[in-house]
Structure formats: C-alpha cells, structure tokens
Amino acid sequence: MGKKRKLRKNLHKREIDDQPALVICVGKSCAPREVSRLLADQTRAYAAATGGKVRVALVGCLHICKKGPLAATWPDIEFYKKVDLARACRLVDELAATVPDLPLQAGPSGHSP
Numbered sequence: 001m002g003k004k005r006k007l008r009k010n011l012h013k014r015e016i017d018d019q020p021a022l023v024i025c026v027g028k029s030c031a032p033r034e035v036s037r038l039l040a041d042q043t044r045a046y047a048a049a050t051g052g053k054v055r056v057a058l059v060g061c062l063h064i065c066k067k068g069p070l071a072a073t074w075p076d077i078e079f080y081k082k083v084d085l086a087r088a089c090r091l092v093d094e095l096a097a098t099v100p101d102l103p104l105q106a107g108p109s110g111h112s113p
C-alpha cells in the first residue's frame with residue numbers, strides 16, 4: 001500500500017474530514033521525537049493564532065522514516081522532509097489560503113454589519 005493511501009486510511013479511521021490539515025509525524029524513526037513534538041506544538045499555536053482554519057494532526061508514522069521531521073498536507077497529500085517551524089508555518093498559510101472565507105452573517109435587522 002502506498003504512503004498516500006496509508007495516510008488516507010489512517011485519517012479516515014480517525015474521522016478527519018476534508019478540512020485542510022498539516023499532518024506531522026511524531027514517530028521516532030524519522031527525527032528525534034522531542035523535535036517533532038515541539039514542531040507540532042509550535043505549528044498548532046501558529047495555526048490557532050492565524051485563524052484556526054487549518055488543523056494540525058499528528059501521526060505515528062508517515063512511512064518515509066528518514067530526513068524528518070516529516071509533514072504532509074491534507075486533503076491534497078504532498079509529503080515534506082526536514083520541515084522546520086518556518087516551513088510548517090508557510091504550509092499552514094498555504095493551506096489556509098485554500099479555505100474560502102465565510103460570508104458575513106446578516107444582523108437582526110437583515111443588514112450585514
């Protein structure tokens with residue numbers, strides 16, 4: 001089974017929908033676990049601070065197992081090696097740009113704010 005198919009199966013099992021996400025591997029074979037976890041925590045904080053349009057999901061292995069930390073975009077799966085915080089933040093920004101802005105809600109008078 002290919003890497004993309006394994007990732008799809010893993011995320012569908014966890015009922016992750018098609019909301020854009022950056023998936024970060026926190027397994028110990030591709031990078032020291034503390035490095036991957038720190039990257040994931042900092043990326044989550046960045047994603048939340050920039051609007052929360054992009055979810056940051058963790059997996060135990062992306063089946064590449066070298067040149068980590070490793071990350072993948074979701075739902076259009078692309079794998080990235082040697083991801084640092086700057087690159088992770090760029091990926092979050094790129095994924096957020098794919099999310100359309102919600103239309104403004106009409107107020108009680110029926111007029112948009």
Ligand code: FES
Pocket residue numbers: 025026027028029030031060061062063064065066068070
């Ligand atoms: S442990 Fe990270 S890709 Fe396998």
